[in-house]
Amino acid sequence: MIIQTAIPLIAEYGAAVTTAKVARAAGIGEGTIFRVFADKDELLQACVAEALSPEHAVRELDAIDASQPLPDRLAEAAEALQAHMSRMGAILGSLGHGGGKHPGTVRGAGRDESMTRIRAALVDLLEPDKATLRRPPEQIAALFFGQLFTQPRTDDEPDLTPQELVDVFLHGAVSGGGAK
Numbered sequence: 001m002i003i004q005t006a007i008p009l010i011a012e013y014g015a016a017v018t019t020a021k022v023a024r025a026a027g028i029g030e031g032t033i034f035r036v037f038a039d040k041d042e043l044l045q046a047c048v049a050e051a052l053s054p055e056h057a058v059r060e061l062d063a064i065d066a067s068q069p070l071p072d073r074l075a076e077a078a079e080a081l082q083a084h085m086s087r088m089g090a091i092l093g094s095l096g097h098g099g100g101k102h103p104g105t106v107r108g109a110g111r112d113e114s115m116t117r118i119r120a121a122l123v124d125l126l127e128p129d130k131a132t133l134r135r136p137p138e139q140i141a142a143l144f145f146g147q148l149f150t151q152p153r154t155d156d157e158p159d160l161t162p163q164e165l166v167d168v169f170l171h172g173a174v175s176g177g178g179a180k
Contacts, residue, residue, distance in 0.1 A: 001026060002022065002026055002028070002032075002033055002036060002037075002043070003043075003046050003047055003050050004050075005022060005025045005026040006022045006025075006026075006043060006047050007047050007050065007051060007087070007091060009021060009022055009025060010044065010047050010091055010094055010095065011090035011091055011094050012094070013094070014094035014095055014096070015044060015094075015095055015096070018040075019033050019034070019040050019043065022043070044095065047091060048091055048092070048095065051087050051088050051090075051091035051092070052088055052091075052092075052114070053114070054084075054114040054115075054117045054118050056084065056087075057080055057081060057083075057084035057118055057121075058117055058118060058121045060080035060083075060084075061077055061080055061081075061118070061121035061122065061124075061125065062121055062124070064076045064077060064080075064125060066124070066125065066127075066128050067128075070126070070128075070129045070170070071163070071166050071167070071170060073125045074125070074144065074166040074169070074170070075162040075163045075165075075166045076162075077122060077125055077144070078144075078148060078162035078165050078166060079162045081118070081145070081148050082148065082162065084118075085148070085149070115145070118145065119138070119141045119142055119145055120141075122141035122144060122145060123137045123138055123141045125141075126140055126141060143169075144169060147165065147169055148165070151165065
């Protein structure tokens with residue numbers, strides 16, 4: 001509960017957040033924080049670990065109804081993964097972890113293992129359509145995950161919605177009857 005309360009405060013105030021502010025927001029005494037965490041730095045590290053953990057994203061992916069059409073499943077997956085990346089970015093950005101660096105092992109899962117677990121959940125979403133996929137589900141999952149991370153930002157165009165992103169992913173960027 002302390003970590004869940006602290007994460008949005010850290011995203012807003014960064015390392016300047018006080019344990020008193022976290023305690024007030026959690027409805028507990030400040031001393032309770034120090035019975036759980038040795039100091040504020042340990043609390044901050046626990047919040048970073050929680051934000052980077054793949055557990056929440058994997059749970060959300062696993063909860064997607066596999067009987068839905070593939071575009072709907074992928075749009076839900078895109079929303080879940082964009083929210084996960086937003087949480088990571090908010091915490092790391094507010095604490096000054098720049099350059100996309102992963103600060104190390106998180107709940108026993110380093111960066112590679114975290115990505116592997118998320119991709120495995122995506123593979124599970126693709127399995128019902130395995131026979132219609134042009135590439136193996138593992139490769140499609142990796143491509144989709146990569147597209148989410150590299151979605152280009154332009155000044156003159158808004159970001160793609162999850163549905164638009166899925167449409168471009170599944171059907172390409174060319175309209176009409178195909179290549180000439």
